[in-house]
Amino acid sequence: MKKYIISIDQGTTSTRAILFDQQQNIVAVSQEEIHNSFPQPGWVEQDANEIWLSTLSCLSSLFLKSGAQPDEVASIGITNQRETTVVWNKKTGMPIHNAIVWQSRQTAAIVERYKKMGVEPLIKEKTGLVLDPYFSATKIRWILEEKNIQNTEDLLFGTIDTWLVWKMTNGKVHVTDVTNASRTLLLNIHTLDWDKELLELFDIPQNMLPQVVDTSGIVGYIDPIHFFNTSCPIGAMVGDQQSALFGQSCFHKGEVKNTYGTGGFLLMNTGDTPIHSQKGLLSTVAWKIQDEVCYALEGSIFVSGSLIQWLRDGLKFFKSAKETEDIATSVDSCNGVMIVPAFTGLGAPYWNDECRGAIFGLTRGTDIRHLVRASLESMAYQSKDLILVMEEDLHQKITHLKVDGGASANCFLNQFQSDILEIPVYKSVMTETTALGAARLAGLACGFYKREDFKDGKLEEFLPQRDHESIEKLYEKWKKAIQATQMY
Ligand SMILES: Nc1ncnc2c1ncn2[C@@H]1O[C@H](COP(=O)(O)OP(=O)(O)O)[C@@H](O)[C@H]1O
Numbered sequence: 459m460k461k462y463i464i465s466i467d468q469g470t471t472s473t474r475a476i477l478f479d480q481q482q483n484i485v486a487v488s489q490e491e492i493h494n495s496f497p498q499p500g501w502v503e504q505d506a507n508e509i510w511l512s513t514l515s516c517l518s519s520l521f522l523k524s525g526a527q528p529d530e531v532a533s534i535g536i537t538n539q540r541e542t543t544v545v546w547n548k549k550t551g552m553p554i555h556n557a558i559v560w561q562s563r564q565t566a567a568i569v570e571r572y573k574k575m576g577v578e579p580l581i582k583e584k585t586g587l588v589l590d591p592y593f594s595a596t597k598i599r600w601i602l603e604e605k606n607i608q609n610t611e612d613l614l615f616g617t618i619d620t621w622l623v624w625k626m627t628n629g630k631v632h633v634t635d636v637t638n639a640s641r642t643l644l645l646n647i648h649t650l651d652w653d654k655e656l657l658e659l660f661d662i663p664q665n666m667l668p669q670v671v672d673t674s675g676i677v678g679y680i681d682p683i684h685f686f687n688t689s690c691p692i693g694a695m696v697g698d699q700q701s702a703l704f705g706q707s708c709f710h711k712g713e714v715k716n717t718y719g720t721g722g723f724l725l726m727n728t729g730d731t732p733i734h735s736q737k738g739l740l741s742t743v744a745w746k747i748q749d750e751v752c753y754a755l756e757g758s759i760f761v762s763g764s765l766i767q768w769l770r771d772g773l774k775f776f777k778s779a780k781e782t783e784d785i786a787t788s789v790d791s792c793n794g795v796m797i798v799p800a801f802t803g804l805g806a807p808y809w810n811d812e813c814r815g816a817i818f819g820l821t822r823g824t825d826i827r828h829l830v831r832a833s834l835e836s837m838a839y840q841s842k843d844l845i846l847v848m849e850e851d852l853h854q855k856i857t858h859l860k861v862d863g864g865a866s867a868n869c870f871l872n873q874f875q876s877d878i879l880e881i882p883v884y885k886s887v888m889t890e891t892t893a894l895g896a897a898r899l900a901g902l903a904c905g906f907y908k909r910e911d912f913k914d915g916k917l918e919e920f921l922p923q924r925d926h927e928s929i930e931k932l933y934e935k936w937k938k939a940i941q942a943t944q945m946y
């Protein structure tokens with residue numbers, strides 16, 4: 459009898475495999491951190507083979523931990539860091555370069571080349587995106603140019619969903635879902651297919667591209683060799699931010715969620731039509747399930763939880779991200795310190811790929827506690843920047859915010875977010891909402907779950923506690939810091 463769904467959440471910081479039962483409860487979790495390399499300032503790369511091996515290893519330890527049997531699994535859902543680009547040789551199965559991570563700025567010169575051609579309006583109209591190194595197309599171009607590739611016959615491109623499914627099926631299935639495809643700069647979000655004009659523009663041969671499929675639906679079966687001699691359908695592929703929107707039950711137009719993972723991502727469900735932002739937000743596909751197509755308006759922040767990781771690994775301030783909550787609350791304020799974590803430039807709404815991070819307001823009285831607190835506060839200020847432009851874009855007030863992602867475990871952050879936005883913040887008690895989204899979508903594909911089963915879980919509430927005047931003053935300082943960072 460089928461009792462479970464497995465959700466694989468392949469994020470920028472770690473890979474997780476999570477077992478969900480029929481009631482959408484978590485039965486077991488296994489997790490492995492992923493290494494990042496920084497070959498040059500502003501560049502971020504990962505080893506695509508490490509990503510695949512960590513997935514296999516998380517799947518194995520999930521069974522060991524839970525005692526579940528592979529033949530009790532109804533379906534596997536995959537949710538993933540988006541845009542990260544892998545190009546591999548289909549004969550050898552080996553990547554021809556490291557995976558270029560979404561955060562990486564290494565294609566800035568290529569982006570400049572295209573900007574000079576005046577193609578930004580065309581790209582925005584077709585893809586809902588801005589012309590920026592963030593997205594996959596210029597990353598593919600960079601790899602082809604770097605490796606001086608003349609013949610692409612044996613090469614395949616994929617984002618992480620595609621790479622994992624190709625590996626899981628031993629090279630039989632080369633697909634991507636619409637949500638991931640909508641982050642490449644190559645998908646026309648109106649027709650939901652690869653756009654010939656854009657493929658020509660970026661000089662990317664269609665034979666390298668995966669077939670675009672629905673977000674929920676069986677795309678193939680994991681090869682029994684990777685799954686204890688059992689075959690199991692792969693029932694969903696979905697970008698992690700869209701998955702969190704689904705996992706947070708934002709099924710209606712106007713509903714919003716904010717995720718604090720490696721980066722920060724605010725998404726609003728905009729129903730069956732894409733909104734063309736005037737304020738630097740992105741239009742993206744939220745999901746496609748047969749005839750149902752849903753779009754989202756998105757604000758993307760490049761550095762959110764990864765700032766905490768830098769304090770941990772780069773500056774060695776503490777051993778575990780968890781400690782930051784106690785450190786931050788051990789002081790009453792940041793003592794005038796502001797941090798703008800523009801390690802790889804600034805994403806929405808600024809789209810500045812040249813500026814780099816900055817710390818303001820240092821004195822002899824500054825210590826680790828103030829820097830930690832300022833780092834957490836910067837995650838909330840960046841989200842406020844997005845909420846304000848989203849409200850302006852839509853002429854609509856956002857009345858509350860649902861939050862998730864690794865850093866939403868931090869109650870100081872959630873409280874400060876509520877204070878600085880002056881609206882309630884709701885954190886789902888079940889923190890794995892990204893994985894839940896993919897589990898739901900995979901469960902739908904095989905009839906394990908029904909749509910009416912999907913409701914909000916238990917929520918923890920954070921209400922604004924500070925006076926309006928002090929909030930205004932703090933936010934003004936943040937805006938000055940952002941301006942100064944961009945002028946440096
Ligand atoms: N308690 C915490 N407080 C602040 N940041 C945290 C906390 N726990 C985890 N993080 C940060 O959250 C990020 C991991 O979140 P996660 O959602 O797993 O990321 P991803 O999906 O990008 O792999 C890391 O960058 C980590 O530094």
Ligand SMILES: O=P(O)(O)OC[C@H](O)CO
Pocket residue numbers: 469470471538539540541560697698699719720721722758
């Ligand atoms: O790894 P995350 O969870 O921060 O998400 C990465 C995003 O998908 C990048 O667009």
